[in-house]
Amino acid sequence: MHKMTIQKYPDCLRLQVEQATKINITECYQCGKCTAGCPLNGDMDIMPNQILRMMQLELPNYENKILKSLSIWLCLNCDMCYSRCPQEIKLSEIMDFFRQKSLRENKVNPKAKDILKFNQSFLENIEKNGKMNEIGLTINYKLKTFNLIQDVRHAPSMFFKGKLRLFPHKVQNIKEIKRLFRKTISNEGGSK
């Protein structure tokens, strides 16, 4: 049972989030409606309203917990929380911020590694082709996760239903796309 001394400090997570998203975290009065309606409340390790409470307390070890949580990677941005929040707090935007910060600071929860790798594979695919190519994406993802068998049985039927393209269809102005990636994610510019 350890004592927590609350020290308000200038660079706390709450202020960073408020600056990036313009959302006033103190408006949350912990009614819990977000968690009650979240489709993933059975799978998250920290509940959405708890994440807000942790920010409100401004305790450094709790802030680390948030960035290392599985919750921020499970969040689907379905916005059910935002649509029901009486104080109109856009949690999905805050979650985006946490995901980006957690990746930057190398704090991604081990259980979320597959989700992160899927997202990364997806973006690498877009950077290369401008549009998504399933086979390329799948191969890339499987190589990243070593999950070689998953979804393999879907592949033949997908192919025969015309849902899989064997060869990637590159977008004409692929240089433009590559430039956009360069200016934003590749140099870690463009993150808040």
Place this chain on the structure above:
Amino acid sequence: MKIGYYPGCSLESSSKEYSKSLLAVAEKCGIIPEEIKGWSCCGASAAHNLNHDLAIVLPARTLAIAEEQGFTEILVPCAACYRRLAAAQYEVTTNEETHKKVESYLELKFSGKIKILSVIEFLQKYISPVADQYIVNNLNQKIACYYGCLLARPKETSTLKRTEDPLEMESVLEKTGAKLINWAFKTECCGASLSVSSTAIVAKLSGKIIENAVASGAESIVVACPMCHMNLDMRRPEIKKQIKKDLDIPVLFITQVLGLSMGIPADKLGLNNHFVSTKKVISSIVKKEA
């Protein structure tokens, strides 16, 4: 006046039948949307999960090139693309600083004020007013309309009037003679982009939706989003395992149902490309009395 067409990555491949049926219905009503030249991916959820600026600039590119090609309206049938494009539009039209930054990345000037039509808006605006002339069949089916998240929320980009119990799809499908049932899971999340990385979660969430639809008396489910379709259709084996029930309720795109009622043959609507058989829906067609 030409409507720009932005199919998005899914409609070109894994949800090809959505594009096929949409264009077939549009053509029947005399509308031929024109595909935007050189379009690229909107970034989907991967972009906004990993980088804020990329998440705006990728969809903004589509808005910019569509404007450059002279379109005033673009049709975006994929709900995820719709949400990304609308979100980018919201950002650039409400924040001048963001607007300028995006223009500098794209090396292209644009207003961002192009009208983005979701498939529902498109159907309401262009198809419903003339549907009576083309509908030749009635569908003897009890249909549950499933909207998913991205058409209903957030309020900044949604065009639905009743966010918890929308009726727009129902009003479009009224003319097909199908019975549109009342049910409670119209806007619950199907599991979206966790389809590949956390299939168990998708099985759970999509399973709840299918269970509720069936329990409310539905014989088929109609969707307007390729991601939802994939989760409810392709992932059916995983769902069946998760909910321990052998439910074979078919999942169709709203444009396929409209197409059937307009007498367009099933193969032109891509109805044989589904994982869960759509035979029952096709055989529920009854020719309308003159």
Place this chain on the structure above:
Amino acid sequence: MARIGVFICHCGENISATVNVTQVAEAASKLPGVTYATDYKYMCSDPGQTMIIEAIKEHKLTGIVVGSCSPRMHEATFRKVAEKAGINSYLCEIANLREQVSWVHPKSDATTQKAIDIVRTLVQKVKQDSPLYPIKVPVTKTALIIGGGIAGIQAALDIANAGHQVIIIEKSPSIGGHMSQLSETFPTLDCSQCILTPRMVEVAQHPNITLHTFAEVESISGFVGNFDVNIKLKARSVDLSKCTGCGTCWQKCPSKKIPDEFNEGLSDRTAIYTPFPQAVPNKPVIDRANCIWFLKGKCGLCKKNCPTGAIDYEMQDEIINIKVGAIVTATGFDIKHTDFFPEYGYGQYRNVIDGLQFERLASASGPTGGEIRRPSDGKIPEKIVFIACAGSRDKAKGIEYCSKICCMYTAKHAMLYKHKKPEGKAYVFYMDIRAAGKNYDEFVRRAIEKDEVLYIRGRVSRIYEKNDKLIVKGIDTLLNAQPIEIEADMVVLATAVVANKDAELLAQKMHISYDKHHFFSEAHPKLRPVETNTAGIMLAGACQTAKDIPDTVSQASAAASKVLGLFSSDEMTREPIVAVVNRMAPPQFTTCTGCLLCMEVCPYNAIEREEIRDRRTGDLIKVAAKVNAGLCQGCGTCVAFCRNKSIDLQGFSNQQMLSEVIALLNQPF
């Protein structure tokens, strides 16, 4: 010849700490027209006041300037001092050296100079003050109470018992209001109708009270002490003088499927009906919008069967005119209904009900005879979920305020259910418990500890129907944010208290202020809670803001006391700081050209059109504006708008204002 006295107050240290008060007094003494100037530590104290009186008498002063705190604080004090000393009380001006000088500037020479400048300008003003006398306005000693709920009833009885005439108008067919719909009241669990109906009967039988039910305000004009009100008596279609209340008519009425407003839609009523058995007056009314006779010209059974011939289909709405001296607004409140909540079903689930509907279920005179039953199938619920804060404290839904009464009545509802069905399970989802009244917190603890109602801290995100049950998705934030799902048989939403839908219209008719939620505004939130900014119109009850019965009754009696204060003399006095249109001898009569622009811009409707006529022939000579001194608040808007300066403000004339400005500019800053 002006002989002005200047008195500078230190205000303890409030002024003297930043302003050199001695220097100010010295500078004042050198001004032309100033005979005497001094400073003192506490001018408003007894010795300070005595000092002023003595100075006025000794130096034969013709006017005084007091440099002190804001006139809002002590202007009245120093006016009385002047009067005691024998000069007209309006020959006293206050220089605000505290709020406008010492409280807003640091100590410096410039600050002292500012104080000197202000005193100098007011010396100029007071030299041009003319004696003014309070205006006397006659008072009609009859009160009008709008609204016949518990607030209106209480106020009416208080005023009537003091010996004055009272007229109550109530828009529904019976008085009683929402209190008559309640089953039991917190914290005593008294039967609501049992404590209310004796008062209702007292009102009906009181010799000083005239009751008009099924009536509404048509228009109000006039001013405090002299209101002119037109009341629309809506056509009841029943002659009250002949009707005995026997009830034959509504027993025979074939139109039986009209949703009953008194039972909040849980049951039906007939087209000719009395709202409830203890209605006052206990005489029916015909709902013409749903009556077969008025819709199709057929039936007429009530008229055929009425033993006294009291039914009159030809009856028309009637407008009567009354003159009253004071008005008490007691129009009450409304609540949001279940259709307001998208996440709770848009009102389509019959077993999701609101607080008033639950009251009707619990009430012995209600549609289920006091048994709590599900509206869908009449079964008695085994599990009820009560949701507090449904719509209140919710910025997203546009209602940021707390509705005050729901925490208490939710505890009450849960207790009533448990008393009627002890084996049943009651759950309350809450955010906070607001039980601040006398015996209130003990009441809620009783619900939790004795009646075993389970209180869960968290809000409910969604309710939907599954088979026969309602799935309630909530959360317990106290237990590590644990999501909680309950399969309930019934859900009661403690919905937000809101203003009546006609509140805005009524407020505009009465020219009283209201806030963005259409609750009527009190004159001052702390010190004047039962008056409005419109003199003569008082507020009582929930029309001002959500409140419970004890507070409502207190406020009603307080409003009554204000009315009685108004009625305590035959005439009332008003400050003479009013606008006056100039008048002079014939043939000019006035420079006013009768454009009446002032009348259009006056915010208090205090300007009238006057016709100046030849006394002998009655011919119209000219039309001019005339200020009603009883209504004028001295704001000066008319003076600013008048195109040829024919209207001026007593005590703040154009000439005075001009000389103040010149005095201010005469010295360098």
